Amino acid sequence: MFGDVKFVCMGGTPSRMEQFARLAKQELDVKLPTGSDLCDLSHYAGRYSMYKVGPVLSVSHGMGAPSLSILLHEVFKLLHYAHCRDVVVFRIGTSGGIGVPPGSVVVSTGAVNGLLREALEMPILGKLVSRPAKMDKALAEEIVAEARRSLPELNLVTGKTMCADDFYEGQGRLDGAFCGYTEQEKLQFLEKLHSIGVVNIEMEATLFAAMCHHANIKERCPIMEARDPEVLCTPPIALPKQSSPLTLYILVKFHPPFRVRISTSLHPMQKHCTVYIGQGQ
Structure with missing residues (x-):
C-alpha cells in the first residue's frame, strides 16, 4: 500500500493536511479508483491524520517538536518496512518572521x-544528547533560484530558523500568562x-x-511562511496559499512525471509558512 510513496508532506493540523492532500490530488491530476475518495488512514488511532494521494x-503532526x-519515528519505520x-520529506506550517515582510x-x-546552537539537545537515559541539526543550504538556494523564475509572485527569503521549545516565553512574547x-x-x-x-x-526546525x-x-x-512577531491579531487561515504552489513545485522538481498547472492568489495578511525538505534512501 505504501511502497510507492515518494513524498511525505507534514503539517500541524489535520484539516490543513486534508486540504493539502485534496490540492495535491487536483493540481497533480492524481486519479483515484472510480467511486472512491480521500480518507484519513489513521482515523481510528486518533493521534494524527494521514492521507495518501x-x-x-500528507500527514499532520500536532504542535511542537x-x-x-x-510522527517522524513512526513514518520512518513505515517507509522502511x-x-x-x-x-x-517536507513540512508546511507557519512561523513568526524576523525582519522579513509578512507573507514571505x-x-x-x-x-x-x-x-x-545548531543542534537538537535532549535528555536520553539521564544524559544530555546533542545531535547536529543540519539543513542542505545548496538545495535551499537551488529551490529559491528556480522558484523565483517559476513563481515570481512569491516573496522568497532564505535564512536560518530558530526552533523554540515554547510558544510564549521561548519566543519572547509579551502576552503570555508569565513574562x-x-x-x-x-x-x-x-x-x-x-x-x-x-x-x-517556530517550534519544529531543529x-x-x-x-x-x-x-x-x-x-x-525548510520553507516557511512568516508573519510579523509584533502583530498579535492576524486573520486565521486554513492553509497558507503561499506554501501551496512552492510545495507543489517541489513535487514537480523531484518527480518529473508530475506536470502541474500552478495558480495562486496571495492575500496580504496571510501568515508565513514552513516547509522542511529531506530526500534519502
Missing part, C-alpha cells in the same frame, strides 16, 4: 535552538537573532533537521 503522503518526533527509496515564504538554510523580561530585552534578542542570520521562529540527518535523509531544508 498516489505517491504523496515532541509530537513531531513521534514498505521498502520505500529516495523519499522526499522563507526557505531555511539552517536551524538553531533556543540557545542559538520575566522587558519589551526592550525582547527587542534586543530579536536584533541578535537577526544579526546571526535568523529570519523566523527536531526535523536532526532526525532527518540522523536517519541519513539527505537534502534537508
Whole structure:
C-alpha cells in the first residue's frame, strides 16, 4: 500500500493536511479508483491524520517538536518496512518572521535552538544528547533560484530558523500568562537573532533537521511562511496559499512525471509558512 510513496508532506493540523492532500490530488491530476475518495488512514488511532494521494503522503503532526518526533519515528519505520527509496520529506506550517515582510515564504538554510546552537539537545537515559541539526543550504538556494523564475509572485527569503521549545516565553512574547523580561530585552534578542542570520521562529526546525540527518535523509531544508512577531491579531487561515504552489513545485522538481498547472492568489495578511525538505534512501 505504501511502497510507492515518494513524498511525505507534514503539517500541524489535520484539516490543513486534508486540504493539502485534496490540492495535491487536483493540481497533480492524481486519479483515484472510480467511486472512491480521500480518507484519513489513521482515523481510528486518533493521534494524527494521514492521507495518501498516489505517491504523496500528507500527514499532520500536532504542535511542537515532541509530537513531531513521534510522527517522524513512526513514518520512518513505515517507509522502511514498505521498502520505500529516495523519499522526499517536507513540512508546511507557519512561523513568526524576523525582519522579513509578512507573507514571505522563507526557505531555511539552517536551524538553531533556543540557545542559538545548531543542534537538537535532549535528555536520553539521564544524559544530555546533542545531535547536529543540519539543513542542505545548496538545495535551499537551488529551490529559491528556480522558484523565483517559476513563481515570481512569491516573496522568497532564505535564512536560518530558530526552533523554540515554547510558544510564549521561548519566543519572547509579551502576552503570555508569565513574562520575566522587558519589551526592550525582547527587542534586543530579536536584533541578535537577526544579526546571526535568523529570519523566523517556530517550534519544529531543529527536531526535523536532526532526525532527518540522523536517519541519513539527505537534502534537508525548510520553507516557511512568516508573519510579523509584533502583530498579535492576524486573520486565521486554513492553509497558507503561499506554501501551496512552492510545495507543489517541489513535487514537480523531484518527480518529473508530475506536470502541474500552478495558480495562486496571495492575500496580504496571510501568515508565513514552513516547509522542511529531506530526500534519502
